[in-house]
Amino acid sequence: MTKITNYSCIVINIKLTISYDGTRYSGWQIQKNARTIQAEIEKALRKILRKRIRITGAGRTDAGVHAKGQVANFHTDKKIPLKNLRSALNTYLPPEMSILRAKWVKAAFHSQFDAIEKKYRYTVFQGDADNPFLRPYYYKFSGKLDIRQMKKEARSLVGKHDFRAFQAKAASSKLKSTVRAIKSISVSKKGRFIFIDITADGFLHNMVRVIAGTLIEAGRGHMLPGSTKRILASGSRKAAGPTVPSKGLSLISIKY
Known part of the structure; x- marks a missing residue:
């Protein structure tokens, strides 16, 4: 021992x-x-x-x-x-x-309050025959996705915005603010995998999963160009895409 x-x-x-x-x-x-x-x-x-x-x-x-x-x-x-x-x-x-x-x-260090930046990754597997060994770590999507359109819609989310439309429906009303600053967001493809990487100063409940669901809807052609701008302006959760499954989400790193 x-x-x-x-x-x-x-x-x-x-x-x-x-x-x-x-x-x-x-x-x-x-x-x-x-x-x-x-x-x-x-x-x-x-x-x-x-x-x-x-x-x-x-x-x-x-x-x-x-x-x-x-x-x-x-x-x-x-x-x-x-x-x-x-x-x-x-x-x-x-x-x-x-x-x-x-x-x-240092004695005063606080892992939550001293964090200045967090990075999350959402992983999508595109196709029918997936890998059973990796299945717990991605969301399987069988249809076609337009990666270029997903990237275009993602760009509108970069910066400081009110992300109330991208939070969980049952999110706490005790939050002082729903404004967050996304420092970077990327959509990349490697083989059959699509990675949505988001770095921000903080996240609302389910924010990454709702953003990922919205970008997937854009990639499917189910949203008009410029939709993410309109969703941000609306502040309505109903305007955004679905909350995709939690298993595709990973907390990658935290910066202090």
């Missing part, structure tokens, strides 16, 4: 970079009677540190959403060799999760 030094010291703040397959989980955040990513990591930390630890995640990914670069932090009064901590966590965590890096950070 990995050894953790068991004596008190000044409280330290530790930043974790985490990768996970969200297929069998009810999202990041702890929920009653549900299996979540946060709960599994806290359970592992409790075994290692022998006390309850609460971690804070940068992004509250939904059920079925994956992550290649989720970030979380926690405070502890135990002196922990980071290499040992990472090894111990990966020993106790389920096989769908991996701690990629562990790092000491």
Whole structure:
């Protein structure tokens, strides 16, 4: 078993970079009677540190959403060799999760509030005969898609806008603002895969999945040119495309 030094010291703040397959989980955040990513990591930390630890995640990914670069932090009064901590966590965590890096950070660091940029990727598989080994990580679409039209509509979303039309129907009314700044959005194709990459200062609930659904509708020819501009102006969720399945979505990276 990995050894953790068991004596008190000044409280330290530790930043974790985490990768996970969200297929069998009810999202990041702890929920009653549900299996979540946060709960599994806290359970592992409790075994290692022998006390309850609460971690804070940068992004509250939904059920079925994956992550290649989720970030979380926690405070502890135990002196922990980071290499040992990472090894111990990966020993106790389920096989769908991996701690990629562990790092000491300033006491005031907050993984959610200090984030200045997040990048998500939505993956679409175009065709009938798909890959069963990769199936949990993409949305399968059998029809034809006009990539050029998807790119044109995506361009209108870059910049600072009110994205209320691209959030979940049941989104919280407690939000101070639905204005977000998309720094870049790209639509690319590699073989049968289409990747929609979006980098922004923040995202509304289901925002990436609604944008992806809207761009797919544009690619199908089900929307007139300039539709994304009109959807933004309308502020109406009904004007945008469908919310595509969560399994095609991955949190790629977070910048501080």
